[in-house]
Amino acid sequence: MTDIEKCTLCGLCKANCPIYKVLLEEKYSPRGKAMLIKKEILSTTFYDCTLCGACEVECPVDINIDIRKMRNKLVEKGMETPANKKMIENVRKYGNPFGKIEKGKIPKELYCC
Amino acid sequence: MSDIIKNLEEIFGTENVSVSEVDKLMYSFDASQREGKTQVVVWPKNALQIQELIKYALNANLDIVPRGGGTGLVGGCVPNNSIVVDVSKMNKIENINLKEKEVLVQAGLVIKDLNDELKEHNLFFPIIPSSHKICQIGGIIATNAAGIRAIHYGKTDKWIKEIQIINGNGDNLTIKDPTEICGSEGILGIIIGAKLKLTDILEKRTLTVKTFDDIDRLCESVEKVAGNKNITAIEFFGKHTAEIADIKSQYHLFIEYNNDDGEIKEINKINELLNLRKGLGPLIGSKKYTVVEDPKIPMNKLPDFLRWLEENKIPVFGHIGIGIFHPRFKPDQDKLIIEMFELVKKLGGCVSGEHGIGLAKKKNINSKAIERFKILKKKYDPKNIFNRGKIYD
Numbered sequence: 001m002t003d004i005e006k007c008t009l010c011g012l013c014k015a016n017c018p019i020y021k022v023l024l025e026e027k028y029s030p031r032g033k034a035m036l037i038k039k040e041i042l043s044t045t046f047y048d049c050t051l052c053g054a055c056e057v058e059c060p061v062d063i064n065i066d067i068r069k070m071r072n073k074l075v076e077k078g079m080e081t082p083a084n085k086k087m088i089e090n091v092r093k094y095g096n097p098f099g100k101i102e103k104g105k106i107p108k109e110l111y112c113c
Numbered sequence: 114m115s116d117i118i119k120n121l122e123e124i125f126g127t128e129n130v131s132v133s134e135v136d137k138l139m140y141s142f143d144a145s146q147r148e149g150k151t152q153v154v155v156w157p158k159n160a161l162q163i164q165e166l167i168k169y170a171l172n173a174n175l176d177i178v179p180r181g182g183g184t185g186l187v188g189g190c191v192p193n194n195s196i197v198v199d200v201s202k203m204n205k206i207e208n209i210n211l212k213e214k215e216v217l218v219q220a221g222l223v224i225k226d227l228n229d230e231l232k233e234h235n236l237f238f239p240i241i242p243s244s245h246k247i248c249q250i251g252g253i254i255a256t257n258a259a260g261i262r263a264i265h266y267g268k269t270d271k272w273i274k275e276i277q278i279i280n281g282n283g284d285n286l287t288i289k290d291p292t293e294i295c296g297s298e299g300i301l302g303i304i305i306g307a308k309l310k311l312t313d314i315l316e317k318r319t320l321t322v323k324t325f326d327d328i329d330r331l332c333e334s335v336e337k338v339a340g341n342k343n344i345t346a347i348e349f350f351g352k353h354t355a356e357i358a359d360i361k362s363q364y365h366l367f368i369e370y371n372n373d374d375g376e377i378k379e380i381n382k383i384n385e386l387l388n389l390r391k392g393l394g395p396l397i398g399s400k401k402y403t404v405v406e407d408p409k410i411p412m413n414k415l416p417d418f419l420r421w422l423e424e425n426k427i428p429v430f431g432h433i434g435i436g437i438f439h440p441r442f443k444p445d446q447d448k449l450i451i452e453m454f455e456l457v458k459k460l461g462g463c464v465s466g467e468h469g470i471g472l473a474k475k476k477n478i479n480s481k482a483i484e485r486f487k488i489l490k491k492k493y494d495p496k497n498i499f500n501r502g503k504i505y506d
């Protein structure tokens with residue numbers, strides 16, 4: 001059985017998810033993302049995750065939702081978010097995700113992985 | 114459809130209404146793993162928006178499904194081409210009255226978040242379902258949830274001073290007697306807030322773990338300790354459950370005390386063991402035992418019930434101190450489930466001890482209970498705009 005097949009959608013993973021706890025909509029929850037994977041639906045929602053692993057800690061079945069794999073699929077299908085594209089461009093060009101950094105100045109837009 | 118969206122966006126603002134396929138999927142299921150169909154999702158921020166929604170739904174004859182944490186195990190918030198009202202963003206603590214030991218909260222507040230806030234005042238709200246880290250005040254009122262400490266503190270209804278609910282006419286009511294609303298499973302209105310009673314924090318917690326090879330010895334042990342006022346939880350899991358959880362195949366009892374009587378004193382160890390017990394549902398569910406039941410059995414009939422489960426190799430765990438059990442079945446074990454409910458009836462037990470009826474147990478509920486719900490429906494939601502097809506058809 002794969003990890004996601006083991007998921008019973010109990011929702012305990014929501015308890016400490018830093019994205020869900022702020023945005024409070026089910027699609028941002030790890031359970032929501034597990035449901036998307038079960039249904040084989042690709043969505044930019046997979047970018048709404050800090051990869052912190054708090055969901056795995058809470059999960060009674062130790063499920064690891066493979067967000068990186070889903071992001072790879074999004075990139076393959078050309079479904080990246082503009083923010084993600086920009087971040088990668090910045091890393092390639094400036095060696096950091098924020099873009100050109102001028103000493104003493106805060107970057108206008110903050111992109112993070 | 115576009116008319117509906119336009120009207121809802123006027124009420125809630127564009128960012129709090131969604132018809133995206135992803136959002137519709139997200140709100141089409143709950144922890145029962147049943148799936149329905151969402152028409153629109155809305156996230157209200159206040160009572161006025163909900164009242165406006167009801168007025169609109171009455172005219173447009175729409176079905177409204179109230180939803181909290183979506184941890185229900187009977188499909189109570191699974192929609193049927195409905196507008197799902199997710200109250201999660203109404204999650205404020207409005208006032209803590211330390212003198213009276215009571216707190217006024219919005220319905221979307223998560224139980225653990227409330228208790229985290231109350232810690233600094235040495236107070237706590239003692240209804241602790243195993244889902245307490247994610248289920249909400251509105252949800253536990255609507256299901257009259259119990260949980261691991263029910264043997265000491267009772268069920269949710271005991272801890273309610275007032276419920277604020279928007280009924281099927283769009284009236285914002287404050288109800289002092291919780292009896293009618295507690296356990297009404299979202300068919301009477303949308304609970305938007307509540308005044309809750311609080312108690313002093315459990316200063317001391319100790320735990321004893323007992324194991325048994327024999328059902329009679331297990332039940333004798335429960336009987337012996339059940340009346341002890343210092344016991345705050347008596348939790349249980351059976352042999353097959355232990356096997357699935359990779360623990361020695363025995364009956365296990367976890368007895369929590371509010372004094373020094375328990376053998377395990379170290380709080381991290383106690384929490385670790387109770388977390389193991391709280392996670393058993395999803396753990397067993399992940400092994401294909403996806404159907405969960407919650408019969409309540411009279412205490413003097415526990416051995417008969419447990420013996421039947423044992424003979425049929427059904428994994429079980431639960432709140433044995435109050436006679437509520439969670440036997441788990443595989444989806445193709447319908448016949449065994451019917452047999453179990455026949456036994457529950459014969460033993461004088463009831464179909465649902467804490468999860469409610471929702472969609473899952475409609476065929477098991479008795480006509481007297483249905484009559485009661487129908488009378489309440491007439492009183493609070495005469496046009497039937499809330500949670501159609503739940504509890505009864």
Ligand SMILES: Cc1cc2nc3c(=O)[nH]c(=O)nc-3n(C[C@H](O)[C@H](O)[C@H](O)COP(=O)(O)OP(=O)(O)OC[C@H]3O[C@@H](n4cnc5c(N)ncnc54)[C@H](O)[C@@H]3O)c2cc1C
Binds near residue numbers: 144178200
């Ligand atoms: C791992 C796990 C462990 C559990 N352990 C327990 C336990 O120990 N004890 C126990 O009793 N239950 C337990 N449950 C079941 C479930 O957590 C409870 O029924 C809980 O009370 C549901 O709360 P919720 O906020 O998730 O409600 P939801 O699942 O969102 O809804 C449940 C019902 O309440 C209605 N509802 C929700 N919010 C409102 C509102 N604001 N106004 C009106 N109606 C509303 C819905 O329409 C639905 O009928 C467990 C579930 C899981 C997944």
